[in-house]
Amino acid sequence: MANVATAHKTKEDDILECFLYPKICYVADGENANESILKNEITKFNQEIERFTKDYIWHRDPLSFYPRLKHALMLDKFFENTPIADHETVPHIHATLRFDEDIGDEWFVVFLIFHITRVFDGLIARIVDSDGEFLLIEAANALPPWATPENCQDNVFIHNGTIHIVREKEGSFSSKLCDIYENTQRTRLSDKVQAILLKRIMTYPEELKKRKHKARAFLPEKAASILRQEPGLVASAIRTIYHSDPFERRVCRAMRYFPPEQRTMFNVKMTKCLYAMATHCRYTGDPRTGWNLPPANSTKYAAHLLGVKIACGLEMLVARANENRRQRKDKLDSISQTSKFNERALNAYLGRLETNGYFKDLLPGSQEHAKLVINAKDYFLNHLCIHNPVVESNKSDAERVLEAWENIQTNDIEMHEQDESALSPADSSSWLNINPDQLETLLNQQWNGDKDRNTEQDHLTLREKVQAFLKQSSDVDGVKFFEDQSEDSKQDVDNGKIEFDADVFDSALRDILDLVVPGGDGEFEGSSEGSLGGDDEDKGGEMDKYMRLLDTQLQSEMVKDQESTETISVDTVEDNLMKSMESEAGSSGPVGNIIGGPARKFLHLHLQSPTMVPPDLQS
Template sequence: MEDNTKLATMEDTVEYHLFLIPDELRDPEKHKEILQKYIERIMTQFAPMLAPYIWQNQPFNLRYKPGKGNVPAHMFGVTKFGDNIEDEWFIVYIVKQITKEFPELVARIEDNDGEFLLIEAADFLPKWLDPDNSANRVFFQRGELCLIPAPRKPGTMSWLPTTPPTVPQALNIISTHPEEILASESIRAAVNRRIRGYPEKIQASLHRAHCFLPASIVALLKQHPRLVAAGVQAFYLRDPIDLRACRVFKTFLPETRIMTSVTFTKCLYAQLVQQRFVPDRRSGYKMPPPSHPQYRAHELGMKLAHGFEILCSKCSPHFSESKKSFMTTSPLWAGFLESLKKNDYFKGLIEGSAQYQARLEMAKNYFQLSVNRPESCLAMSPGEEILTLLQTMPFDIEELKKEEANLPPEDDDQWLDLSPDQLDQLLQEVAGKKEAEPTSKKEEQNYDLNQVSESMKAFISKVSTHKGAELPREPSEAPITFDADSFLNYFDKILGPSPHESDSDDLDEEDFECLDSDDDLDLKTEAAGEEASVKGTLNNLKSYMAQMDRELAYTSIGKSFTTQKQMESLSQTTNNNSDEEDSGAGGSVMTPVDVDLNLVSNILESYSSQAGLAGPASNLLQSMGVQLPDNSDHRPTSKPTQD
C-alpha cells in the first residue's frame, strides 16, 4: 500500500491496516510501544467473538508494521479466507467495530480484488470513481465508511488532491474533514447489508453433525475445535501422494473409533459431505451399507480421519524443538489473561471447572495464533501442532465412550439443497432488491405500449462510445454540454460573415476598389456550381433509395414489415399479391413503414420467447425503467398478417 500502488495480495486473501490519527511525529520506538498496546487492547476486547470462531484457513490477527516510504507505522493483519467468503466479511465487521470502539483509529481493508467494499456498492458509486483513481480513498472511521472525494474542478477544494491521495494525505483529510468524506447513505447501506446480523450470525453459520472418529481426534477436537478446519482442508485438497499415507494408518487407528458430535462451519461441512470417496481396503476403515442409519456419521468420520492422517504424515517425526517452544507460555500471556478476566471472558465460571478449562484452552489457542503469532519460519504447521498435542494431552477412551449416549442432536442439513424459489430469494437479498409485486389484470390491460417505443427511441438517440451506451437519464440528471463550434457558428450568423483577409499587407482601400469584378463573378459561379452539384448528389441518392425500396417491397424482407397503410385497411379485404405488384410497377407511392409498431411487435415477440426467464428484451427494457407485465400464456406475439 505504498503511495498509490495496490497491494499484491495472494488469492482469497484479505489485508487490513489500522492507523493512529492524528499522525503526529513521534519517536519510532515510542510509537511502536503505543501501537503494540493497542494491539493487546483490541485482541483482548474482541476475544469473546474471535476465540471460539472457526476459521477456514487463517484467523484474524494484528501485528506491528514499521513505516516504509510514505506509509507510516501502523497495525497490520492478513488472513487467507479460502473458500469461505463469510470469513472475509466477518473481518470487515470486526474492523468496523474496532474503529467504533477506538475513535482515534482509522482502518482500510482490501483483498486480492482490490477495493472489494466498492465492488459491493458498485450500483451506487459516483461516476468519477473507477479502479484507476480509487487508491487510498476508502476508510473506516468511527464505525462509518468514508470515501475521500475528488475535486470536481481544480482549486475548488484546496484540501482535496487532484490525484489519488497518498496515505499521509488521506489520514490528514480524515482527521480535519471527517464530515465531508462520509460515504453516501446508499454506499454505506450496501456494505452494512452485507455484514448485517453479526455477531449473532456466527452461530447461524455453524453445523453440528455426528461423526464416527478415532478417540484421539475426538479428544483433540474437544479442546481445539478449530482444528476441524485443517482436517477438512487436508482431505478436500488431497492428491495421490497424500493418499499414500492413508493406505495404512499409523496415527489415527480405526479400531479406536467412537461416536461424537463435531461442530463445522457450513462451508466446511459442505466440502466434506459433498466429496465422494472410497477408502483403501488396507486402511481398516470399513463402511456400513448406505441404508445403515449411521452411514453418514461413519462416512464423515472416515473422511475427517483421512484429513488428520494426511496432516500428520507431512511432518517429520523429529521436527525442530524451536517450534515446540511455540506452545510454551509467552511473557505476554499473564497480562493477556488478566485482561481477559477484566473483560469478563470467562462469564463468571468457577476456576478449574470443565467449562472454565475449555474456555481457557480456547484463549490459549487464540493467543498463540492471533496475539503472539511467531514468524512464518517458526510457526508450527497444523500437523506439527496435532502431534505435539497428542504427546502432551492425556485422554481416557472409556470416558469418551460414555459420552456417546448423551450426544446432542444433529443439525438438519436441508440447507444444502436449494429450491429455485430459495435461490431467487437469495439472489434478491444479495442484490438488495425487494420482491416485485405482482401486476394486476387491470394494469396489464391498461399498459401503454407507447412507453416501449419512446424509451427505445431515447436509448437509440444517445451517443455510444467504446465504453458502452449511456442509458437515458432523467432531465435533472442530464449532463451539461458545451459545443464550442456550434456556439461560434451561431455568432457568425448573428454578426455576419467576417471580411476575407488578404494574404498581402500592401493593399490599401484604393487597391480594393480596383479589384476586377470578374473575380467576384467567378467566385459566385463556382459557389452556385458547387451548390447545384450537392443538390444533384442528394437527388440521385434519394432516387437510388426509392428504387431500392420498390425492389425490396415485394420480397420476404419487405413483407416482414408492417406499413401504415396495412394498419388502416387491416379490417378490409386486401388485393392479392399480383395486383399489388402490378400497381407498384405502375409507379404508385410507397407506403411508409410503421416504425413504432414494428419495434413494439418485435420486442414483444422476443419477450414472449423468453418464457418468463431473463433475456435481452427484458434486460434492455428494465435498464430503461420499463417493466412489462408477465406473459401468462407464453405464446409468441403475432404481427398483423398479410394476404
C-alpha cells in the same frame, strides 16, 4: 523485528489484507508511533473482538494483527528490491487472512473492522482483497460517477463505521488520513452506499449462529481427544483430506497415529462450508485399513464416513509435520557450513542499501551510520530466520496437530469416554439441498433493489420513455438509458461535462423520420450530381424555387398551433420508431444505431406483439 513476519506473504487469490491506522500513526507523520504502542493497540483490539471470535472456527487462518513500522517496511522493500508506496511508509497495524472456499470469513472480518473503527476514536482502516477495493464492488450501483477504479485505488477507508474516499491526489498519505478524521462529512460517501454495506455486514454476529453445524462422527479415540482440546483443528483436517490426491493419501493405509481399532462417537462442531466439503469428498478410506463401514442405508453410515475423513486428514497432517521436523533437523546440522554464505549475503545486502540511499550519505564510522548498520543487520538476520525453512515464526496446522497428538495421555482418553446416548443430536443437513423456489427466494433477497427499479421502469409507456430519454443530460460516457440516477450522480461534480440538447436532437430525429418530399417517385429520375450542379442555369433556378417552396411549406406547418404540433410530432416519432424497429427486427439499422444496441432489442420487444417477434429474440 518480529513484526515483519506477515510482510512477505505470497499473494494469493483468496486473501484479505487489513491496514489499521490508529490516530497516533498519522498525527505528526507518526513520529511517536513505536512497536510497543502498536502492540498495546493490538491488545485492545483483540479484547474488543474476543466475544465474537472466541468460539469461532476459522476456515483456514485466524485473524492476527501485527505492528509494522516505517524502518522495517523500508528495509523490507530494499531487501526485495521493490519500490516503496506512499501508504506503506506510514506506521500501522497489519493483518492478513486466507479464507479460501469460505467467503464468510472475509465478511466476518469486515464486520470486525467496522466494529472496532466505531469503538476506538481516530482509528482508520483499509481493507482490500485480490479483487482490490471489493467494498466498492459490493455497492457499485450506488457509487457516484467520479468513483472510477483509478480514483479509488488505495483511497478507500473505513472510519467510525462508515466508508470514505479521499479524492485529492496531492499530499502525503498521512494528510489523507488527517483529512478523513478532521473533515468526515466531506469524504464520507452517500447514505445509499452506506446502507448497502451496512445491510451486508449487519447480519453479523447473528450470522455466526447460522453458519455453525453440529454433526456426529465415529472417530479414533486420539482424534476425538485432539478435537475436544482444539475444536478449530477440524477445519485443517477436512481441508487436508478434501484437497489431497491419491499419492498423499498413501499414509492413510497404515494409520500409524490414529488407528481405527478403538473408536468412539463424538459430536463435531464445524461451519456449514466445512461440512459441505466433507460431505462431497468422495474418499471413503482404504478398505484394507479396517474401517468396517456399515451399509450405506444405515443411520450410522454418515457418522462413520465423516469419522474416516476427519481421521485421515489428521493422519496426513501428523505425517507431514514429522517429515518437516526431519528436514529441519538435517538443515540445522548443516547450518554452520553456510555461515560464510550468510556473511557474503549480508555484505551484498548492505551494498544494496548503500546504493538505494539508505545510509543518507552518512560517513562510515559515525554514530548515525553505525545505528543504521545495526538496524540493517538485525533485520537481515530476522528476515533470514523468517524465510529460511529452518526456522518458522508461526506454527503450521500440521505442527499444532502433532503437538496435540504428543500431549495426549491415556487417562485423558478414558476420562472423556461417554455413552453414545448421552450425546446431543446432530443438526439436520437438509440445507444442503435447495429447490427452485428456495433459489428464487434467495435471488430475490439479493437483487430485490434492482428488480424494484426495473419494475418502476416497465410500467412507463413508449412515449414516456422516449420523452424521459430526450430530457436526460449526457457526460463523456454517454446517456444512461432508462436508469435511475443516484443522489450523487445528480450532483454537478464536473463543471466541464457535456450537455445534451434535447430540442436539437428532437428536431434532427423528426427531420430524418418525418420528411416527405413533394413530387412523384420519378421526379428526379435521370438526374445526377453532375446535372444538378452543372452549367444548366434553368435547372439551377428551378431547384432554387423548389427549395424556397419547401422552406415555405415547412414554416407554415410549424407556425400552426404549437401544442398540437408538438403532440403530433411526438406521435409521429413514436409511429416512425415503431415502423423502423419492426422493419429492422432487432438487427442493425438507422434507428437501432441511434438508440443503441441494448436499447434496440429492448424497444423491439415492447413495440411488437409476441407473435411478431423473431424467434431468436423471444424469451
